[in-house]
Amino acid sequence: MTREGQHQSTFEQDINMNLSALQGAGLGLRRSLLDEIETLAEGELDFLEVTPENWIGIGGQYGRQLRRLAERYPLVCHGLSLSVGGPAPLDLKFIRDLKTFLDELNVVCFSEHLSYCSDHGHLYDLMPIPFTEQAVDHVAQRIMQVQDILQRRIAIENVSYYAAPSQQLSEIDFINAVLEKADCDLLLDVNNVYVNSINHHYDAYQFIDALPAARIAYMHVAGHYQESESLIVDTHGAEVVDSVWQLLDFTCQRVGSKPALLERDFNLPPMNELLKEVNLIRHYQTQQRADDVQLKIA
């Protein structure tokens, strides 16, 4: 067996072991939500998602609260600054710090964006990778490098984009080529599919159908801002709209009941409002399960 082959089998074990701990509906953890989440009853949330950049190296009260929550909930980590598609070499020290963080908190899945967020330095937001063959090779090679250092398979998220510079491939072909080439998982952001389908005039349902369901590690839903009829901005600052719930419903029917979470970063409403949306995620997930059972009985 080659070295790569050995790594591969390690990753496979990791994902089977880890992802089985992940199910149901979760919430993105924000510092401002810590106190309220700590007081929630068991079962209100099934898991939490943490942005590692905001927590690596943090001590004090927040550090302790995070460690307590990590004892109670399965954690997934959603990175922001890896710049996995970026033009400069990967920040290896950061990736090693990340590995320590993931190991210490027993994080069940790490995801990053199919994007880049740096040039000579960090810009802290997502730029659109040119959809080209060259970029497929580049980003796939870097995902493999990250997986190698983290010693785990990672999930890559389809991002919202407002421009497609130097485009040679369609978005769906680009994503599928990267997933295939890097042999990584997918974090399916249902809201991003919807946002992009409006901004770039394609059919969101066909897009979901064309994704490899078996690679979906977990899913995101979020609210957005409709700037005009033909432009939606992915803000995570509002309620999830009906069209996105419908798309989630469809997605659950097509890909099965995958773990999913609500992302809410701005204009945070009271916790009970957030929990209503988390429960709506559960509703679509369980509706799917009920359909499954009926199919099996039939």
Added chain:
Amino acid sequence: MYSLKLPELTSLQQQQLAFAACIRDPINSPAIHDVAADRMALYRELFYNNILDTLSSAFPVLHQVLEEKHWQQLCQQFFARHHSSTPCLSRLSGEFVDYLQGNQINNPGWLIELAQWEWAELDLFLAADADLSLITGDDVINEIPVLSPLIRLHHFDYPVHRICKDFIPEIPDQQKNSLLAWRKADDSTGFMQVNALSADLLTRLQSNQQHTGQQLLAMMTEAHREFEPAMIMQGGSEILHAFHDANIVLGSRTLFNKDKN
């Protein structure tokens, strides 16, 4: 940070750098031919507002006392020119302070000091917990006092802790303003102005490897001949105990074996 230089760049890297340049500095960067101007403007707005919001919340006083135009100009220049190395957006504010220090043209003297003082609070907030494994006792006089790493001590020309919309210092004070920020035992941040003797004691504690509290105070009697030695020994010992109570000094230790050898 890694430097990307022509002509070794791939066409992908060139495309990416050109796109990022339009976000950082839209006026001085060539437009991307296949990106609509309004979409590029949206990217610029999203990215710049993210940086502006981050800096405005990290430096609330600086933001408040500067003319909005001046504040935005500082943030815009910083975003256009600075290559940030930290993956953590909150820590970008520390790089902003470094940037201001290197680019002081036309800024009033108090500006950088105020920025340093406001950053101290966030810096302490983001810091990892202190390593308490070294501490073996609490005799800060007869053993070696261990200073908390979670303190930030500044000696400012301007009384930046008093700056607000209604008070902007015109000229530097005649004496330094020694300001201390630290993480308290309950994890909140403490702030205080310290006198010259306390400031000297803190500075000595920062570099102290092997002297007991008593030895440090004895050295201070040599350096401050203007005071009675007994007063420094007595007052300094009270300050050391007060620092210990406040979690500025975490405790004491004895000499390491390696120090003895």
